[in-house]
Amino acid sequence: MITVGIIGAGRIGKVHTQSITTKVPNATIKTIADPFMNKDTEKWAKSMGIKNTTKDYKEILKDKEIQAVLICSSTDTHSKISMEAIKAGKHVFCEKPIDHDVKKIKAVMDCLKKNPKIKYQVGFNRRFDHNFEAVRDAVKAGKIGKPQLIKITSRDPAPPGIDYIKVSGGIFLDMMIHDFDMVRYLAGCNATEVYANGAVLVDPAIGKAGDIDTAIVTLKMENGALAVIDNSRKAVYGYDQRAEVFGSKGMVMNANDSQSNIVIANECGVTGEKPLLFFLERYMDAYAKEVKCFIDAIEKKTNTPLGVMDGLQPVLMGLAAKKSLKEHRPVKLSEIKF
Amino acid sequence: MITVGIIGAGRIGKVHTQSITTKVPNATIKTIADPFMNKDTEKWAKSMGIKNTTKDYKEILKDKEIQAVLICSSTDTHSKISMEAIKAGKHVFCEKPIDHDVKKIKAVMDCLKKNPKIKYQVGFNRRFDHNFEAVRDAVKAGKIGKPQLIKITSRDPAPPGIDYIKVSGGIFLDMMIHDFDMVRYLAGCNATEVYANGAVLVDPAIGKAGDIDTAIVTLKMENGALAVIDNSRKAVYGYDQRAEVFGSKGMVMNANDSQSNIVIANECGVTGEKPLLFFLERYMDAYAKEVKCFIDAIEKKTNTPLGVMDGLQPVLMGLAAKKSLKEHRPVKLSEIKF
């Protein structure tokens, strides 16, 4: 049984709390910290069976009973708290991204080198989705031969608010970062070069805020495969999350999940359900599974499925895409300094 | 090159004429006969490259150049013309059913026994559909093991007129007769017992005319498999033609054909096209293929794919179903005398 502390009681902190409470039998949450801790959150924490609540996450770091922390606070605090937690001897599950600044990720990497027993995992939840796992398993098992073309479609049902867009780091670091991780996961290697096309087609306000809302990015992978990712901030039919890997012996692709598998045939056609609405619906089981894997890695003293390098690479890819869009040319990953 | 005559220039006669003209290179139509032959039909016949038109089908039977006839006249003339043609030494393709009266089918059988060189084929076109052929091929190849359950769905887009219903012989002999043939084709054997459920759910006028419009019929097959056929005279989404064969090693089933394979995803769901509208759309290629097989059997002196026995059995099954519905009990095929 691993005793954990949760740092951050926002949406994703609550998701992880619920996962651990109901689906991770070998972990127990002792304390949850949030600078905005209030009566409601305290009440919710009690209902989840958590003993302690606090406004100060440092109480968690000081608590010798707590072996691991989940960092679910705002992005700008991820790297700082990561380092403090590592130094305090806690295993760390850190929500993505570790930071938008590669220097700060580098600092976490250095810190981990000095504390080699610490398990560190980054929260790229989509790797734990049953569909993407099945795609990856098929690739890994050689069922499609050597990968040659990788295609990822990732479209949100609706854009976030403009206030969020402004501080998001832009579509490449905020949204496509998940797809950068996914393309590495499916290819089994890093990207070497990125070329980005972008446009403002959903909402002019997003353009005014300095961002784009529609993008097609092509990549070259270390293993020679070519890849393409398309993103839109707004798919009216719901959260569209698909991948396809084509290789020398075949092709594997997934369909979206829906609430049910029914179809209705009538005078208008044969209609099935839309994809599940958004990430909380599509990835709820994946969120539980990633935390379970983290806890298991601590218990079994194995590697976590995604280390700090897996946190770094998608940020490098996102920065390369930004640079590519700005300079209107393909950008090598090696051009991004860290 | 086989020279043929077409007897009957109604809808199905025209279908076969077009098939032979455009898709059966080893046959040529010399003459087309129809008691209602008129200027329009003559014009159409010329446009199809047919030399002769006549009101009297006996001209075809007398013509020594003509080797084969397609009997596309009204059902009540099928057996009579079949026998005349056989006696005249013509190979015969006869539209289904040969007759609703088994004695008349028996007479055709006797006639064929005396003329063993004559090729005789009955027009159960669905066996030549690419989907049902693929289902049958999978069964025959042993891909699903020994058949145990056979399910056939057959629903028309709209009922025929009440005048037609009155002379149709009833749903079992008019509509389900195709499915009785299909279940024999898929099982590879005859039925031994039939139990019929029926109801008037589409149009009370059909009930008033002494028929039903909705039916579920279960069957026992000689090979031990159980089967079920469901029929409706009105499926608002189009012509629904599906089969499923379940066996000891697996299951095979087909989906309907549509005009295209597109899907549109929007706020209402993910919508594909309806099935093709009706038999002329769904089975156009099958109509051509059945005639091609008939011509090939003549040329290559092989058996036709469906002989007179294949014309008889579905009629026996239909009569058994009628009796079952009337007497409200399972009826053995052996109870139907012929």
Added chain:
Amino acid sequence: MITVGIIGAGRIGKVHTQSITTKVPNATIKTIADPFMNKDTEKWAKSMGIKNTTKDYKEILKDKEIQAVLICSSTDTHSKISMEAIKAGKHVFCEKPIDHDVKKIKAVMDCLKKNPKIKYQVGFNRRFDHNFEAVRDAVKAGKIGKPQLIKITSRDPAPPGIDYIKVSGGIFLDMMIHDFDMVRYLAGCNATEVYANGAVLVDPAIGKAGDIDTAIVTLKMENGALAVIDNSRKAVYGYDQRAEVFGSKGMVMNANDSQSNIVIANECGVTGEKPLLFFLERYMDAYAKEVKCFIDAIEKKTNTPLGVMDGLQPVLMGLAAKKSLKEHRPVKLSEIKF
């Protein structure tokens, strides 16, 4: 918060325990009883956070804190414990079937009439499956018009052991009973007549044990619709659970669930995953949902979604099917006395 006791710690008792512990926040299990209670089960119960374990279910009935019981014991005890629990003032969730003997179900009904405040629910879990709920919702919303044809496919991946078959009550009461419930759920009414076809095609030992392993049953429903259910004890491709409702305005049907939605295209074809293996995989969420509905009905003082009449009707249908198979004729539900 409703305090419950679990009677029976076998497979299904454990399923419900886990559901309540992890997915039913408004219920808590105080005690679990099982005549074969042992160290392992006690240890498991502790791990689930259950305070008390006992060999004697009467301890639960006596416990005034316990408001509701889940009867997960062997079928022959369901009706007896139901009545004892009702008399003890406990709300009752009883696994299906209440009994194979309609008199005993009648006794439970009488008992409930005398205790009108008691909530009683029967465990037909499939109604809570996301796919069948969606089919039912479409029918209820009028999306397919008036139901005319209902088709249910229900095939197990492998037959149970012969020892189980012998005491199972036969395929109609043991396996098809779920489909009898489903057809009532989808039609929104009772059946009036049943005709059963059966065969031994999977394993001769099942026939020797006096049962069949393959069946097609047709039904007439009170609303005029015709229905058909097919069952096989062995589908090599997994648990096949499909329903189709056809009506005056369209058709709705569901597909099976799989572990993932991937397809692999290679030289052999385009292959998707098999259906989920069996009921624990397919219906795990449905099991949780049915218990949640039971607990909610107690809390909110509403009707349970399935009352004792819903427990009775499928047994009547099963007995009618048995009689039909034996007497080789259609049997009216009204012929089954109770």
Added chain:
Amino acid sequence: MITVGIIGAGRIGKVHTQSITTKVPNATIKTIADPFMNKDTEKWAKSMGIKNTTKDYKEILKDKEIQAVLICSSTDTHSKISMEAIKAGKHVFCEKPIDHDVKKIKAVMDCLKKNPKIKYQVGFNRRFDHNFEAVRDAVKAGKIGKPQLIKITSRDPAPPGIDYIKVSGGIFLDMMIHDFDMVRYLAGCNATEVYANGAVLVDPAIGKAGDIDTAIVTLKMENGALAVIDNSRKAVYGYDQRAEVFGSKGMVMNANDSQSNIVIANECGVTGEKPLLFFLERYMDAYAKEVKCFIDAIEKKTNTPLGVMDGLQPVLMGLAAKKSLKEHRPVKLSEIKF
């Protein structure tokens, strides 16, 4: 009735001949010309009902009865014969591409300007495929709103011989040229910029011949949409031809066609058929339809569905893609001079 001549009796010349003979009732072929005309081809021409055969296509151009020609000769002769035919007053259906050299296309355009009554159509057959037509119809009808992302997948079952590769003009002008036409068709506008990724992943011999066999090309369209095309010379599962258009109100995409719509479920999964093998299987009906549209345009004196500009643009796009790959940067269409 339009009288036509066929210039070139190779594979595609034979396809068009068969289409006209069997599926285009308002056209008749008088003469077929081929420099390698021989006994076999003459015999085949007779079997198609064609009166004249010749080695010299100029006989066709001189024949006053012939109103239209189909140019099915080798690519290097397309523009020259186009101009000769136009000058001879014949309507022209020219196989794609008109030429790889834009100057020669320009010359055809100039020639057409001087002969405004001549109908000219380029053979981009895929526009006439039932699936792509349905995608385009949905877009045109506004069903997906304003197009934002267009994705085209186009993969051949096997690469052509190296000798062909050497003279093909390269993957962009030989294979992707169809997709360049498709993206214009689906977007309803021209491209403005192209960026090409390419690799040799199928066969090193293709690389040695100076070509690539795998490509991902991204495009910007005049209407603001972004597009991506992926090509592979070898998909082991068959001819993969899919398109997807995503817009402000939804998404439309097509699936491949197969020989049948069956699926087989067994212990290995649920397997459907592979896509149809190659272009002759997938596009046979489309080939007939494009010629039918050409003949109809002549008869009805309307525009052909694809004019000479539709022949030019994909060549410009292919040349831009070539330049992009070579110079490793995005290339504007306006950089390609003509």
